[in-house]
Amino acid sequence: MKENHKERYPLVSILIPTYNRPHYFELALTSALQQTYPNIEILVGDDSSNEDTANLVQTKYLPSHSNITFIRNQRTLGLLDNSLSLFEKANGDYINYLMDDDLFYPEKIEKMMAYFLIDHNEELSLVTSCRNLINENGIPLPDGQLNPKISKKDTIASGIEMGNQVLINCHNYIGEPTTPLFRKQDLTEPFGTLKGRRYHFSVDMATWIVLLSKGNVAYISEPLSCFRLHRDQQLQSYTKQVDGIEDLTHLVITAKQYGFLQKREEWEQAIIEALNWIQKGFLYYRKDNTEIKNRLLQCQELVHKELTSH
Known part of the structure; x- marks a missing residue:
């Protein structure tokens, strides 16, 4: 060439x-x-x-x-x-x-x-x-x-x-x-x-x-x-869904350091949406699974800590 x-x-x-x-x-x-x-x-x-x-x-x-x-x-x-x-x-x-x-x-x-x-x-x-x-x-x-x-x-x-x-x-x-x-x-x-x-x-x-x-x-x-979209994907596994909620929690909490969510109302909307996903996790993802419950509780605590720090 x-x-x-x-x-x-x-x-x-x-x-x-x-x-x-x-x-x-x-x-x-x-x-x-x-x-x-x-x-x-x-x-x-x-x-x-x-x-x-x-x-x-x-x-x-x-x-x-x-x-x-x-x-x-x-x-x-x-x-x-x-x-x-x-x-x-x-x-x-x-x-x-x-x-x-x-x-x-x-x-x-x-x-x-x-x-x-x-x-x-x-x-x-x-x-x-x-x-x-x-x-x-x-x-x-x-x-x-x-x-x-x-x-x-x-x-x-x-x-x-x-x-x-x-x-x-x-x-x-x-x-x-x-x-x-x-x-x-x-x-x-x-x-x-x-x-x-x-x-x-x-x-x-x-x-x-x-x-x-x-x-x-x-x-x-x-x-x-x-x-x-096919059956071999792991999109529907409980563990993967909770992985996604943990990732989302970190994403929203960390994004301000990259220049995002600088307006108070935008930041609040993102925090509320993250909490909604955590709540969905408690409702749908294996209520009898202690490990999943504890992971979701940790996400909830991280978001609440973020809220109280602002």
Whole structure:
């Protein structure tokens, strides 16, 4: 690739952490290979307990695709550490994760990078878009609470204002890790970490808050990726839900240090919403489980301490 081509089209790293899902993974990888943006590297971190994915990539894809780097982990890292390892190995100036059960539409990277390439837009820290929901068979699902549209048209907004809405409503408007594209240098904390705390469920929201504190966000109203809902996900497990409440509690309490919730009424709204989620935990998540109850009590105490300190 000629040097002027590299300057015009900075390298984008697509990072695919995968674990024991060769069928879904191949669909995700294919969607990455179909991107219309001309300067992409694809890094695959294989955390699988078997060789199915490794055999697939090594025999079918590596011989014909020089832009794929395949990493077979010597031991199981877990999703977050696998994702962190890929980030560290990425050569691109820009990063887009692709979860192994999700999909990109062909023009995703090209349309998102267009925002960064306009006058070398340094004020922009993140580009996201609407995303479609699909089921385990790839059949479209109706839009719902998981993927509300931020705007009916493409727009650029203040990262602080967008982050405030995320915190006030306790909702991930930015999307799952597959959805946004961001500049690598702007992520100054490890993926999934906020103020030194590793998140266990809302790892993406921790990272979006870091990035939103650095600049503006561009939102593309056209769906550019698919988020797959299927039985193998852990979204409904009690433990994961309580992990999410703990993450949310920390997120709301910590966000002011990143420039969010500076107005008293915004801060109060976010605190109230966090308390609502804690209360939902007491009502729905295994009342007979002492460990879960104690974890929720700790969250409640942290929020009450925050309230009394202000």
